[in-house]
Amino acid sequence: MSKALDGVRILDFTHVQSGPTCTQLLAWFGADVIKVERPGEGDATRAQLRDVPDADSLYFTMLNHNKRSITLDTKDAMGKQVLETLIRQCDVLVENFAPGALDRMGFSWARINELNPRMIVASVKGFGPGPYEDCKVYENVAQCAGGAASTTGFDDGPPMVTGAQIGDSGTGLHLALGIVAALYQRNNTGRGQKVLAPMQDAVLNLCRVKLRDQQRLERTGVMKEYPQYPDGTFGDAVPRAGNASGGGQPGWILKCKNWETDPNDYIYFITQAPVWGAICKVIGKEEWITDPDYATPPARLPRLKQIFAVIEEWTMTKTKFEAMDILNKFDIPCGPILSMKEIAHEPSLRKTGTIVEVDHPTRGKYLTVGNPIKLSDSPTEVTRSPLLGEHTTEVLEQLGYKAEQIEAMRARKVI
Numbered sequence: 446m447s448k449a450l451d452g453v454r455i456l457d458f459t460h461v462q463s464g465p466t467c468t469q470l471l472a473w474f475g476a477d478v479i480k481v482e483r484p485g486e487g488d489a490t491r492a493q494l495r496d497v498p499d500a501d502s503l504y505f506t507m508l509n510h511n512k513r514s515i516t517l518d519t520k521d522a523m524g525k526q527v528l529e530t531l532i533r534q535c536d537v538l539v540e541n542f543a544p545g546a547l548d549r550m551g552f553s554w555a556r557i558n559e560l561n562p563r564m565i566v567a568s569v570k571g572f573g574p575g576p577y578e579d580c581k582v583y584e585n586v587a588q589c590a591g592g593a594a595s596t597t598g599f600d601d602g603p604p605m606v607t608g609a610q611i612g613d614s615g616t617g618l619h620l621a622l623g624i625v626a627a628l629y630q631r632n633n634t635g636r637g638q639k640v641l642a643p644m645q646d647a648v649l650n651l652c653r654v655k656l657r658d659q660q661r662l663e664r665t666g667v668m669k670e671y672p673q674y675p676d677g678t679f680g681d682a683v684p685r686a687g688n689a690s691g692g693g694q695p696g697w698i699l700k701c702k703n704w705e706t707d708p709n710d711y712i713y714f715i716t717q718a719p720v721w722g723a724i725c726k727v728i729g730k731e732e733w734i735t736d737p738d739y740a741t742p743p744a745r746l747p748r749l750k751q752i753f754a755v756i757e758e759w760t761m762t763k764t765k766f767e768a769m770d771i772l773n774k775f776d777i778p779c780g781p782i783l784s785m786k787e788i789a790h791e792p793s794l795r796k797t798g799t800i801v802e803v804d805h806p807t808r809g810k811y812l813t814v815g816n817p818i819k820l821s822d823s824p825t826e827v828t829r830s831p832l833l834g835e836h837t838t839e840v841l842e843q844l845g846y847k848a849e850q851i852e853a854m855r856a857r858k859v860i
């Protein structure tokens with residue numbers, strides 16, 4: 446079956462997580478992704494957090510499926526020539542080097558545009574133009590600078606980063622969308638363009654509801670769905686809201702039966718207004734259905750802590766899965782706190798290709814997250830990540846290089 450991005454060739458100059466997650470998505474949609482790596486070492490993540498001696502790490506393998514790898518020293522004159530050929534023959538160059546690195550290599554936007562006016566140059570940087578534009582940035586820096594850390598955690602604790610890699614993988618997603626949009630526009634204009642996704646901006650985009658709350662706070666001085674209401678105080682910036690829901694339906698994480706021995710026997714419970722009656726019946730508090738202190742959402746807001754404490758008395762009599770079964774029968778929105786172990790073994794995720802087992806020549810079988818975006822006419826088959834330089838000869842031959850030229854490059858350690 447054909448793929449959505451068949452015929453699109455990507456010069457993948459990315460490393461670590463943010464850029465690779467973008468090009469991996471493009472590869473899953475069918476693009477030919479050629480990852481260019483430094484001879485000898487390659488992407489630094491190949492060797493980071495290794496669990497199998499001398500084998501590419503899971504950090505690398507899980508971010509670089511369906512790609513081809515070539516080694517190329519792009520600071521060597523001969524290497525620069527190959528890079529020029531690649532630029533002429535590819536549709537998109539994706540990079541996430543430190544600010545200025547591509548220019549220092551001799552490949553400014555102007556130069557790339559001269560070599561191939563149709564080329565789209567897509568970059569992840571930590572920050573957009575401004576005071577921090579020259580800074581190197583990793584995941585948690587972006588989470589801190591994008592508003593996530595300040596609004597995550599509990600009010601009486603320090604700012605907290607989240608396990609979801611919203612700075613790296615989140616920005617990679619944003620960049621992938623920018624690339625596809627630029628490819629679409631190129632169909633009409635015939636021109637390439639620059640695509641920039643700064644990590645701070647991507648995190649902020651994902652924290653949009655907190656900027657909403659900042660403005661609500663400035664207008665009214667209080668946010669009634671936050672745990673600080675009604676007993677605590679509000680300052681002038683959005684506080685950390687613990688596990689409160691970010692929407693208009695109050696929610697909280699509640700203990701379940703085995704919480705003392707199982708760190709994940711908890712459930713997220715949402716007191717959605719239309720099912721309030723059903724909630725009251727399930728937890729044995731039918732009098733709350735008509736009691737004016739509990740009957741309406743505004744009446745419940747100052748009592749949320751007490752309400753959740755009572756609901757928790759009920760959830761603590763069930764495991765999270767038993768609670769789910771009962772609550773779902775009444776359409777009460779809730780979610781089990783699933784551990785990575787539970788997710789890894791969840792049959793439905795295996796069936797949909799969201800959790801995939803991949804075989805690798807040096808590390809053996811491992812699990813990965815497949816393509817979470819499902820296209821009915823462009824299914825994804827996850828193939829293993831390439832070994833360092835596995836496709837150097839193949840790609841150079843495709844670019845038109847002769848065996849003697851490739852040998853000369855090898856002798857000079859350019860590839």
Ligand code: CAO
Pocket residue numbers: 460461462463464481482483484517518519520541542543544545546547549550569570571580581582583584613
């Ligand atoms: N041949 C020759 N040189 C190469 C090369 C190749 N194939 N590939 C890379 N290089 C060179 C670069 O040109 C650069 O050289 P200069 O410093 O002389 O310009 C050098 O390798 C190092 O690149 P770097 O500065 O990007 O790498 P780093 O490890 O020092 O920094 C990171 C890593 C992630 C902090 C930085 O790249 C960055 O801030 N990127 C943008 C933000 C980003 O994507 N962060 C997310 C990373 S995932 O957590």
